[in-house]
Amino acid sequence: MIxxxxxxxxxxxxGLEDGMVVMVGGFGDSGTPHELLNAVLGRGCxxxxxVSNNAGDGDRGIAALILHHRVRKxxxxxxxxxxNYAVREAVERGEVxxxxxxxxxLAECIxxxxxxxxxxxxxxxxxxxxxxxxxxxELDGRxxxxxxxxxxxxxxxxxxxxxxxxNVVYRYAQQNFNPLMAMAARCTVVQVxxxxxxxxxxxxxxxxxxxxxxxxxxVEREVRA
Amino acid sequence: MSxxxxxxxxxxxxxxxxxxxxxxNLGIGMPLRLNELLTPEMGIILHSENGILGMGPAPPPDxxxxxxxxxxxxxxxxxxxxxxxxxxxxxxxxxGGHLDVAVLGAYQVSMRGDLANWKRPxxxxxxxxxxxxxxxxxxxxxxxxxxxxxxGEPRLVRECTFPLTASRVVKRVYTDMAVIxxxxxxxxxxxxxxxxxxxxxxxxxxxxxxxxxxxxx
Numbered sequence: 485m486i487x488x489x490x491x492x493x494x495x496x497x498x499g500l501e502d503g504m505v506v507m508v509g510g511f512g513d514s515g516t517p518h519e520l521l522n523a524v525l526g527r528g529c530x531x532x533x534x535v536s537n538n539a540g541d542g543d544r545g546i547a548a549l550i551l552h553h554r555v556r557k558x559x560x561x562x563x564x565x566x567x568n569y570a571v572r573e574a575v576e577r578g579e580v581x582x583x584x585x586x587x588x589x590l591a592e593c594i595x596x597x598x599x600x601x602x603x604x605x606x607x608x609x610x611x612x613x614x615x616x617x618x619x620x621x622e623l624d625g626r627x628x629x630x631x632x633x634x635x636x637x638x639x640x641x642x643x644x645x646x647x648x649x650x651n652v653v654y655r656y657a658q659q660n661f662n663p664l665m666a667m668a669a670r671c672t673v674v675q676v677x678x679x680x681x682x683x684x685x686x687x688x689x690x691x692x693x694x695x696x697x698x699x700x701x702x703v704e705r706e707v708r709a
Numbered sequence: 710m711s712x713x714x715x716x717x718x719x720x721x722x723x724x725x726x727x728x729x730x731x732x733x734n735l736g737i738g739m740p741l742r743l744n745e746l747l748t749p750e751m752g753i754i755l756h757s758e759n760g761i762l763g764m765g766p767a768p769p770p771d772x773x774x775x776x777x778x779x780x781x782x783x784x785x786x787x788x789x790x791x792x793x794x795x796x797x798x799x800x801x802x803x804x805g806g807h808l809d810v811a812v813l814g815a816y817q818v819s820m821r822g823d824l825a826n827w828k829r830p831x832x833x834x835x836x837x838x839x840x841x842x843x844x845x846x847x848x849x850x851x852x853x854x855x856x857x858x859x860x861g862e863p864r865l866v867r868e869c870t871f872p873l874t875a876s877r878v879v880k881r882v883y884t885d886m887a888v889i890x891x892x893x894x895x896x897x898x899x900x901x902x903x904x905x906x907x908x909x910x911x912x913x914x915x916x917x918x919x920x921x922x923x924x925x926x
Contacts, residue, residue, distance in 0.1 A: 512782035564836035588800030588842030611876035656776035
């Protein structure tokens with residue numbers, strides 16, 4: 485009987501060790517697994533490489549990991565959110581290495597990683613400093629940048645509903661990078677608001693099929709005042 | 710008396726060139742002025758890079774939903790007919806040439822249509838976000854910006870001195886002084902804002918400006 489639910493956030497991030505590559509879903513606060521990130525912080529892992537669209541804002545989530553000196557490298561598209569002092573100061577100190585990829589390239593490289601592809605050919609970034617150090621190839625008379633796929637040891641994903649087999653449904657624009665990252669990691673952990681028995685989720689509604697998911701943990705949705 | 714177009718008037722001028730059924734992406738900053746002018750009857754469908762097609766205006770404070778935000782992470786709404794999707798699909802819409810128009814802000818635009826809008830020279834930490842994919846992929850890239858910098862320097866230039874977001878992509882530029890088209894041969898004046906002559910616009914433009922018939926000096 486497959487049951488991927490785990491009883492706690494601590495169990496959900498077991499096996500996440502120093503030096504690992506960790507993908508973190510979300511766009512700003514939307515679809516960001518803040519509670520799983522807190523559990524990673526509590527676990528004490530360091531030298532992490534974080535793959536995420538943003539690089540943390542304020543003192544929560546990825547920013548908290550950076551402020552506690554747990555992050556060695558960030559691969560992202562947009563580290564310049566309004567309150568990004570954590571990543572900005574860590575990069576200035578030379579503590580955190582930053583690798584910038586255009587948002588669409590980042591998404592597609594993660595998808596390619598999950599899909600077993602050797603890379604992505606994209607026109608995005610050609611003729612700009614975003615192309616520096618990257619191979620350019622010509623196919624059928626058009627030029628493309630070759631971008632390498634991204635894979636991770638862990639993916640921290642936030643969904644809305646999941647069943648015990650790990651089938652996940654996302655809420656509105658919570659999807660963003662989450663379904664892509666779920667495919668691209670050796671261990672995918674999903675935090676959801678609701679856990680369902682197998683059969684309760686309509687197969688036509690499933691966004692992330694359970695084959696991509698290793699662990700499901702239920703976290704009460706925080707109610708904002 | 711002030712001359713030229715206000716930001717809202719520039720937005721209104723851009724809106725006049727859009728059409729019912731157009732799929733449009735609005736960049737952060739001045740282009741968001743368009744969102745304030747749109748009504749459902751116009752039938753313009755807004756795309757947001759984080760995975761929304763059919764984005765509506767900001768909700769009242771008591772109707773905010775943290776899972777319905779725009780590219781600037783501000784709360785928005787979904788109009789009837791809206792859809793949501795993941796980031797790879799969102800950028801497939803952009804890069805794949807499905808989006809009709811992207812209206813973007815910019816630091817500089819060159820006479821070849823090069824776009825510089827993500828990073829200042831020497832800026833150490835900069836974020837490109839979706840700007841590079843959007844400007845490479847949209848069928849039409851229109852820029853909305855002030856004609857001159859705060860120091861009075863032209864933003865329409867021969868060569869961008871700011872780092873490029875994409876090369877040879879901008880088709881049209883809407884400023885407080887004029888509407889300018891980017892052609893194979895460089896900038897071409899389409900229209901001047903009230904109070905400006907073509908000669909004044911040309912003098913404020915850092916590259917040759919072709920004047921079409923009927924736009925007087």
